């Protein structure tokens with residue numbers, strides 16, 4: 001579970017300071033999938049970096065699985081927009097990196113790494129290097145690397161935004177399947193309202209300057225959902241239209 005309470009974060013700027021987030025409250029239940037959307041610069045990445053322990057709040061508190069966040073933890077995995085794989089390692093070697101860094105048994109980790117790679121459609125690619133893989137495949141490897149430690153919390157910062165539309169749909173479907181099989185508490189930042197509605201139990205809309213939680217919408221639509229087929233459902237169309245309206249209204253205060 002993630003509890004963000006009255007969290008603010010300011011950054012020094014040339015003329016004074018920038019209030020990236022102002023008194024944010026957000027609770028993500030155990031196993032819940034929350035998507036965060038908002039205009040560019042509204043503090044989405046800052047929020048993830050705070051939860052990941054990569055930044056400290058200026059004020060307010062964050063707890064993850066009951067403990068105050070002070071530094072990055074093995075229980076929390078962060079996946080970013082760029083896969084950032086090590087070019088000299090194979091797909092399998094990249095997925096195993098966190099296992100090696102934690103000095104855990106490699107053989108056991110390798111079994112799980114292979115299962116994960118197979119689950120995301122990379123069965124024949126375990127021994128390929130990043131330069132032999134497409135952008136979508138590389139991002140799948142990065143997803144497996146994030147999941148290898150069975151994190152209780154998964155933070156994803158626009159993980160599919162560099163991918164083409166079809167690859168993005170595939171990735172969202174695979175993420176949904178992995179989440180249904182083993183739900184990690186997830187915060188997923190995206191610019192795509194459709195992606196948010198497809199994946200999330202709830203969607204938090206941030207408004208910019210300073211970033212605040214404008215609204216949190218519950219997506220009460222049965223799973224599995226699909227970007228193609230579910231888009232025609234009136235309930236999905238309604239959520240998408242509503243979130244569009246909230247975003248359109250959430251300009252600068």
Ligand SMILES: Nc1ncnc2c1ncn2[C@@H]1O[C@H](COP(=O)(O)OP(=O)(O)OP(=O)(O)O)[C@@H](O)[C@H]1O
Nearest residue numbers: 011012018019020039040041042043044045046047
């Ligand atoms: N390290 C930093 N130093 C100074 N200002 C920062 C820093 N990190 C973020 N900011 C500022 O904080 C605000 C929020 O930035 P953040 O990257 O969290 O927004 P975002 O919603 O993730 O944006 P985008 O959608 O464009 O990725 C912006 O005004 C940004 O310029």
